[in-house]
Amino acid sequence: xxxxxxxxAPSGTARPLESTVDNWDMRLLPCGDRALLVELADSAGVVxxxxxxxxxxxxxxxxxxxxxxxxLLRLGPDETxxxxxxxxxxxxxxxxxERESRDRVEVPVRYDGEDLAEVAxxxxxxxxxxxxxxxxxxxxxxxxGFAPGFGYLTGGDPRLRVPRRAVPRTRVPAGxxxxxxxxxxxxxxxxxxxxxxxxxTDLVVWQVDRDPPALLRPGTTVRFVEET
Amino acid sequence: MRRVDxxxxxxxxPGILATVQDLGRPGLAGLGVGWSGAADRAAFRLANRLVxxxxxxxxxxxxxxxxxxxxxxxxxxxxxxxxxxxxxDGRPEPVNSVLRLRPGAELRLGPPTRGLxxxxxxxxxxxxxxxxxxxxxxxxxxxxPGALAxxxxxxxGEPRRPLPPVDLAPVAPxxxxxxxLRVWLGPRDDWFTPExxxxxxxxxxxxxxxxxxxxMRLAGPVLERRRDGELPSEGTVRxxxxxxPSGQPTLFLADHPVTxxxxxxxxxxxxxxxxxxxxxxGTRLRFRVTQPTW
Numbered sequence: 001x002x003x004x005x006x007x008x009a010p011s012g013t014a015r016p017l018e019s020t021v022d023n024w025d026m027r028l029l030p031c032g033d034r035a036l037l038v039e040l041a042d043s044a045g046v047v048x049x050x051x052x053x054x055x056x057x058x059x060x061x062x063x064x065x066x067x068x069x070x071x072l073l074r075l076g077p078d079e080t081x082x083x084x085x086x087x088x089x090x091x092x093x094x095x096x097x098e099r100e101s102r103d104r105v106e107v108p109v110r111y112d113g114e115d116l117a118e119v120a121x122x123x124x125x126x127x128x129x130x131x132x133x134x135x136x137x138x139x140x141x142x143x144x145g146f147a148p149g150f151g152y153l154t155g156g157d158p159r160l161r162v163p164r165r166a167v168p169r170t171r172v173p174a175g176x177x178x179x180x181x182x183x184x185x186x187x188x189x190x191x192x193x194x195x196x197x198x199x200x201t202d203l204v205v206w207q208v209d210r211d212p213p214a215l216l217r218p219g220t221t222v223r224f225v226e227e228t
Numbered sequence: 229m230r231r232v233d234x235x236x237x238x239x240x241x242p243g244i245l246a247t248v249q250d251l252g253r254p255g256l257a258g259l260g261v262g263w264s265g266a267a268d269r270a271a272f273r274l275a276n277r278l279v280x281x282x283x284x285x286x287x288x289x290x291x292x293x294x295x296x297x298x299x300x301x302x303x304x305x306x307x308x309x310x311x312x313x314x315x316x317d318g319r320p321e322p323v324n325s326v327l328r329l330r331p332g333a334e335l336r337l338g339p340p341t342r343g344l345x346x347x348x349x350x351x352x353x354x355x356x357x358x359x360x361x362x363x364x365x366x367x368x369x370x371x372x373p374g375a376l377a378x379x380x381x382x383x384x385g386e387p388r389r390p391l392p393p394v395d396l397a398p399v400a401p402x403x404x405x406x407x408x409l410r411v412w413l414g415p416r417d418d419w420f421t422p423e424x425x426x427x428x429x430x431x432x433x434x435x436x437x438x439x440x441x442x443x444m445r446l447a448g449p450v451l452e453r454r455r456d457g458e459l460p461s462e463g464t465v466r467x468x469x470x471x472x473p474s475g476q477p478t479l480f481l482a483d484h485p486v487t488x489x490x491x492x493x494x495x496x497x498x499x500x501x502x503x504x505x506x507x508x509x510g511t512r513l514r515f516r517v518t519q520p521t522w
Contacts, residue, residue, distance in 0.1 A: 029415035030520040032495030035465045037415040063257040065463030067487055072463025076254060077269070077498075082522040144260035145461055145487035148369050208359050208371065214259040 028086055034075045036085050043142055043154060046071050048094030050218065055095065058088035066143040066218050068152075102140075103220045107186065108227040109135075109177050113197035115165070119179060122162045122196075130198065133157035134177075134224050139184060141220045149188035149206030151216030156184055168194030175200045177224070184224075186216065201227075235301040237350060239380040240334065243294020246376040247441075248354055249347075249482075251284040253362035253371075257463065257486050264366035267441055267482045267505035268345055271309035274399065275349035278306035278326055280391040285353030286363040288376065290346040291441075292508075293339040297348070299329035303384065304351035304391065307335075310343030310506060311401035325396040343402030343506040351391070355383040368442045368483040402506035406432070409500040411469065411515045416459065416491035420471070424451040428469075428493060429517040433477070437509040441483040443470075444504070446513065450475035451493060464488045467496035467504075469515075479513075481505055 025041040026049070040046050050066045053073070057064075060079030065072040073085055111131045113119075120127045139153035164180045169192060172178070176187040178195035187193060188206030205215040216222065239246070249272065252265025266272030266289055273283040281287075288295065293312050299305075307314050307323050314321045315336045321327050323346070329335060337346055356363040356373055365372035376382075417425050433448030451471050464470065464487060469477040472490045479496060481504070494515065496504060507513065 030412045030495070030522075031415045031492070032412055032465055032467050033497045033521070035495075036522075037462065039415075062254045063263075065257045065486060067462040068460035070460075070462040072257075072465070074254070074257065074463075074465060077251060082520075086522050143487070144258060145485075146260065148256075148260045148371065150260055212259065213256075213261075213360060218258055 026089070028089060031072065033080065033082070034077075036073045036082055036089070038071045038073065038089055039069055040071070043068060044096070045094070047142070047219065048096050049089070049092060051095035052092040053089070056088075056092070058085040061085060067145065068142065103217065105215055105220055105222050107177070107201050107203050107222060107224050109199040109201050109224050110227050111199040113177065113199045115196040116198045119160075119162055119196050119198055123159055125159065130160065131226055133160050134184065134198065135226055139222045139224070141216045141218050141222065143218050144214060144216070147188055147191055149214040149216065151185060151205075151214070151218075151220070152183045153185055153216070153222055154182055158182075160184070162196050164194040165196060168192055172197065173200065175202060177201055188214075234355070235303065235352065235384040237303060237382050237384060238298045238300060239376050239378055239382070240296040240298055241294060241378055242376040243290055243292065243337070245291040246295050247289050247365040247367070248286050248356050248373050248376070248382070249289045249364045250286045250362055252364050252482065253360050256360060260486050261360060261371065262366055262369055262483060262486050263466065264362065264364040264369070264372065264483050266347065268309055268347070268502045270499070270502040271345070271506075272347045274324065274397055275306045275308040275347040276353070277392065278308070278324070278394070278397060279304050279349050279351040280387060280389050281349060281351065281353050282388070285349065285385070286356050287347050287349040287354060290337055290348060292344060293337045293346070295346070295348065296334060296336045299331060299333045299335070300381075301331050301384075303329045305329060305335060306349050307337065307346055308349075308397075308399070309346040309402075310340035312340035312343075312346060313338035322396065324399045326391070326394075342404045344508045345506060350384050352385040352387045355385040366483050367440065368485060402503065404508060404511055406512040406514060407503055407507055408514045408516055409504055410497045410518050411494040412497065412520045413494045413517060414492075414520075417493050419453050419455055419459070419491040420493055421452045421454045424449075424453075424475075425493070427451065428515055432512045432514055435507045435509050435511045435513065439509060441481055443478045443480045443484055444507065445476065445478050447476055451477060453491070459489055459491050461487045461489045464492060465495060467498060467501040468492040469494045469496065479504055
């Protein structure tokens with residue numbers, strides 16, 4: 001069975017919240033008896049809450065999964081007290097700026113991706129301008145998903161927003177650097193994929209015997225550097 | 229240093245799919261790594277308890293029978309989960325019991341008569357190298373030792389605690405006509421029409437053949453959305469009923485994707501996911517909506 005998710009999922013479109021629970025636009029949604037989904041107004045809200053809860057993890061929570069607009073809090077297999085988790089979330093003070101403590105990664109890229117010309121056409125830029133835009137701003141890993149170690153990087157040059165390919169590739173090589181929507185990312189290993197490929201890196205972004213195994217973790221600041 | 233006295237078990241046939249599992253690798257979902265682990269955690273834990281292992285010791289998960297193994301040393305094993313014919317050197321043995329294998333003895337599992345998955349625990353636990361803290365094979369992410377194959381030899385660890393004083397656990401076999409699973413609505417029930425939410429709790433759904441450790445695709449009433457647009461991808465859990473545009477839900481099991489972009493109408497309670505993991509294609513599921521307790 002193929003799960004209906006792939007890396008096709010994020011649309012990045014903000015939706016208005018239907019209600020707010022407290023003063024920073026946070027909605028607690030049920031997600032079964034061992035998890036709680038917190039919906040926030042935007043990506044910055046997710047980053048703020050994630051930072052706050054990493055510093056003071058709610059009781060029993062063993063996993064936090066940040067995403068575009070949400071933070072999923074998962075209880076350990078033998079934990080059941082969601083009320084305590086909800087209370088901890090409601091009482092959390094968002095951490096809005098943790099830039100000082102962020103990990104920084106530089107990713108060397110050869111910009112020779114198969115879709116570079118198509119991205120230039122879609123954006124109205126020249127290929128060189130696409131490269132300049134991709135290397136010219138700092139990106140941040142908003143969250144991981146799709147595959148182990150696949151980070152969704154946001155905050156880059158808005159001119160680079162391009163749709164996913166109409167027909168996904170069945171095989172994208174490891175190290176492929178790609179664009180889709182408001183995101184850029186690096187494929188951690190060979191996989192199917194629908195993003196627009198603009199280059200490739202030799203940097204190993206995912207390695208199971210490294211601690212931590214993922215190089216591009218939520219909150220990490222990334223700069224792409226052209227390798228010639 | 230290589231131990232010369234390590235006990236082993238040899239795979240003669242893995243059947244359709246046999247994997248090594250434990251209780252998975254929680255803690256890395258934020259990096260895109262799912263929990264994985266035994267699909268029916270209750271049956272898995274029982275197998276380990278019967279042979280005096282820690283509940284999270286690595287054991288074999290067998291899908292729809294067909295596993296045959298040969299003990300290379302004296303071993304104590306237990307088979308739990310689905311109701312299926314078990315033989316030791318051709319002699320029938322019950323499931324949920326403690327079995328003693330002599331060197332050379334062959335343990336075989338036939339196709340289950342009720343349920344889908346069996347667990348074969350060996351006293352001492354399987355000694356399989358852990359990846360990211362767990363010996364589980366995640367078939368979606370491709371993490372862990374991978375499916376067992378004919379000729380594989382598995383090392384067995386040292387027993388660390390006494391055998392319990394029971395030989396047989398009184399466990400009802402899985403049901404295969406109709407399962408009633410408790411759910412909590414949400415997180416995205418508000419994406420669906422009131423009729424869809426009502427149908428979820430009222431109409432039966434059938435497990436289709438598109439079922440594996442990732443999830444079970446279900447056939448039933450079409451669950452219509454009341455809003456358009458795409459949901460930004462969000463973290464998801466075992467037990468989630470994710471509804472793609474077809475309106476036919478998928479029930480996520482152990483190797484579910486860490487994030488998903490289709491709305492989740494409801495989530496099956498953790499205990500009941502174990503029973504769901506024993507549902508074969510054709511089994512009828514009913515969902516009983518209960519209220520969140522927080």
